[in-house]
Amino acid sequence: MTGPDLGPAEIAALRRRFPDSFRPAWRGRLLGGLALAGLLALAGYALVRLDVSPARLLAGLGRLGEFSLLMLPPETGGRAWAFLQALAETLGIAFIGTLTAALLAFPVAFLAARNVVPNPFVHFAVRRGLDVMRSVDVLIWALIWINVVGLGPFAGALAIACADFGALGKLFSEAVETADAKAGEGVAASGGTALHRVRFGLIPAVLPVLGSQVLYFFESNTRSATIIGIVGAGGIGQYLSELIRVLELRQVAFLILMILVTVALIDAVSGRLRRALIGGAAR
């Protein structure tokens, strides 16, 4: 099948009938150009202010090239067992931190959800509190907790728990707010109390979503747990920062490879679990 044949006369007629479609969109282009110019100007200012100079960049890149040669081949330096222990510690920190955060965030999320606690002051206060916890980075939390429980992985686990309590609380409360209200209305209509409504109307609907979010955070926390050792809060980061400082680059390469493999494994396992959770219950 061929389309209608358009001669020059018909095209001219179409041009007359739909002038807007044939005119270049000057206004959009102008706005886009202005936005782009603004972004680039800010980038230029940032380049000057942060003194990024091509000379420094080139010199550094040269040294970086030397480093990457020094990284080969990766070797353990006879400390494979210590590295493995540190890796297990890292995973432990991530697991305990995520679990604690999830357990703390679960009840708080209902307080922060508009459809459970209608009082605007309560959920505003809870939300802002969660925001404050969330805005402080894991490394800062680790420094604070080291003052309390001393150096070591426990401080790291507490740091991850605090930072993620804020993030998970926010995500959980959003999941609770977007849950289907009909099940809860059904429970209320058959005489359930507010607590029944939450237990039988809301929790079964949101649990798979929450579970998959927790797994996702566990994945990302395995990555964060590898760095909190930099400030002395346990895990593989301690070795990593030490070995980088003394330029034992072949061992550094081994550690990085170890982290890459572990993170890929965790991602694969938890990705499968997440798909099982979401696919099994939410559909």
Add this chain to the structure above:
Amino acid sequence: MPERITPLPPDRAAALAGAYEAAIAATRRRTWAGLAGLVVLTGLAAWAAEVRPWVLATHLGRFTDYIVQILPPLTLANLPGDLADWYWGGPKWLGLLGETLLMAYLGTLLGGIGGFLLCFSAAANVAGSRTACILVRRGLEVCRTVPEIVFALIFVIAFGLGPMVGVLALAIHTTGALGKLFAEVVENIDMKPVESLTAAGAGRIEILRFAVLPQVLSNFASYGLLRFEINVRGAGVMGFVGAGGIGQELLVAIRNFYYADVSAILVLIILTVMAIDLGTERLRHGLLGGLR
């Protein structure tokens, strides 16, 4: 007229009830098995992470003490003077905060450009070749799995101290993270415009420009803004390893127990992060809502 429901014959009712009980029992068993597995894993993890709840219990007082100690010495009688004392380093800290924001901005921009250039090769539906697709994906994975602080640690030795290192570390990590997200967006596009442009004889660049780009641009911008928000937080701690920004001042204040300074800098960081969160959230809603 109400219809009478004839009850099931007792043996069938019993069979159905039995099947129901069995199904419920199977679900219960699965739940208990899952919980038991979780408890075992928790025990192992707690052992590995040297969790000592009693230490926390005995020293929890120190946490509250610490919070109380870092609270600024403000009195109602002399509020302006106390505030000025609390923020004695105000101009310097604001300058460093600006530096932190610029680091996050430049890191996000450079990383976004990197992710944009690589994402089309990493998306299975528009990638040129299968091997390039796999290679680019693995490369992006390495970039985003190695935390930006680790890049910063290595770069500080290669490039010397300073905010440039932070920008580069953020940019590389962002390239990895955004490249993956962008590629996923590209994989979810409607393929019809691509097919029609291919049929009309367009080259690869033209296809990407006129068939793919209009579909993905708003999502790209939204992910870029989200990443900016994350990078502001990341840039705040770059100073811990000497890579510029306000982190260095905070580290010095915490390590040397300059209590009032800790709270002053923390409040600055928290307010900035919250403001950026709200701003980008509004912008993103505008972007996604306006074009849908």
